[in-house]
Amino acid sequence: MYNPLAFPVRMENNTIYVLDETQLPFKEAYITVKSLDEALEVLGKMKTRAFGQVLLFFYTCALVREIDKTAMAFKKIRPTFDFFRLAEILKKACGQNLDIKQAVNGFVQGFEEKRKKRVKKLAKLLPAEARILTICNLNGELVYLYSALKEIGKEAIFFVSETRPYLQGTRLTFWELNKAHIPAKLICDNQAAILMKDGQINCVITGADRSNKKGDIINKIGTYALARLAHYFKIPFYALTQYPREIDIENIEIEQRPEEEVFMWLKKRDFPETIYPAFDITPAKYISGWIEICD
């Protein structure tokens, strides 16, 4: 299945190619990155996010051959994302007599397999006719999931929450599912409660930018609301998390994004007062399962 968001950042020779997600769903364009500054610009403008950020971080370390400096610079721009942990993982791998580039290539090669394994675990837990509500974007993992469900004879339809304000659901998830010819319906975020009440959803699947051992997750703003509502309606709520999970995420600073993003549908800006935390924390008690990425 066509799945460009599964590996939205690639490296060839000394150039990084970043799928410009801000141009989706209209145009599938790639930005070339040849320095740390160029990488930081891509990061700050959210040209790529989530898994794309992991790939961008690793490849930038390989490009500039400096791990700590890259981590500090990345962290300053996207404080919610744990680049220091990625730096530790990379340094550990480099300790085994690998240079940074070799270590990064080793990781990247293993990623696809690991992610496919993760969705196979999730596919087993889902209903035979899965009616899946999702938010934000999981970088091609829902495309993998659909294949995994089909392989074991299960059907699925996705209800894609548009994910205001930046509309990753509309621009990325709905786009990638349509491109792969997977049944999907787009909804506004505020429709989720009624769909749950009407029995149209039988599971919720979300990613997690961060997660702790207790099972709390930090993810795109709106995730908490879905979890609270799913818990009320006794609908299972699954989070695709990293492994190993972190000890403490409670003191993490929640990133406040620029208000322009809230008003991007408007041509001009004349509203001063906007609240826009980009992420929220979902406590473990509202999550039915954590499907971890591991070997």
Added chain:
Amino acid sequence: MYNPLAFPVRMENNTIYVLDETQLPFKEAYITVKSLDEALEVLGKMKTRAFGQVLLFFYTCALVREIDKTAMAFKKIRPTFDFFRLAEILKKACGQNLDIKQAVNGFVQGFEEKRKKRVKKLAKLLPAEARILTICNLNGELVYLYSALKEIGKEAIFFVSETRPYLQGTRLTFWELNKAHIPAKLICDNQAAILMKDGQINCVITGADRSNKKGDIINKIGTYALARLAHYFKIPFYALTQYPREIDIENIEIEQRPEEEVFMWLKKRDFPETIYPAFDITPAKYISGWIEICD
């Protein structure tokens, strides 16, 4: 206080002037209506809604001098709204030896006073420092409410839910509050749960297009989600309702609006599958109080 949405439709001689809400917040423009067809066009394009629809219906009856025909035509375009009941009220008033125009003028003159009375009742129920979450638009009534709160020595700040997909919160409520210099913050719909959890909201106020004796209300999609969440967080949820309430609203057809509205922020449309019920039903058990409009 400047409050143009409090009477968004006016009639002078044989012309109806409709504030074009679709041009807000950029331009305060009025459309002239001189026939039933012109009124229906304004209605179908949602140039005005809620209280503006009531005014438009009454004035159109006065303009074309036919109540039943106007009600049938209006109902066909906006099925969720109870134009038949308005028609009954108007016919009853006309029974008292008034022509339609006189009857309509009588209603309209009483409206402002009734609405101001209603918010005075609500103001008494609210906390001394009210942190009010709201959705969609209440046609100037929050401006009245702010004055009523100030009169009894209470402070208030409004958290305005943008109200996807048509963004009435952003375009109308946030605009009217800003115009009247009332403290207000704009949020995306999916942020409400976190604001409640963090204790930033201490009451929710919403309108109701329809309501029944039991206390269930039909209002803009997203209202139900707020009520469910407010109930969980033990935050009072007040609905501004009509009087008398209806016997049965359960079999009312929920209007499905055109998907273009979901994608109005996009320049082109290439997404076929969108779900867009324009309203939802909120059961009485999640509502703390119904502040009715009556004498």
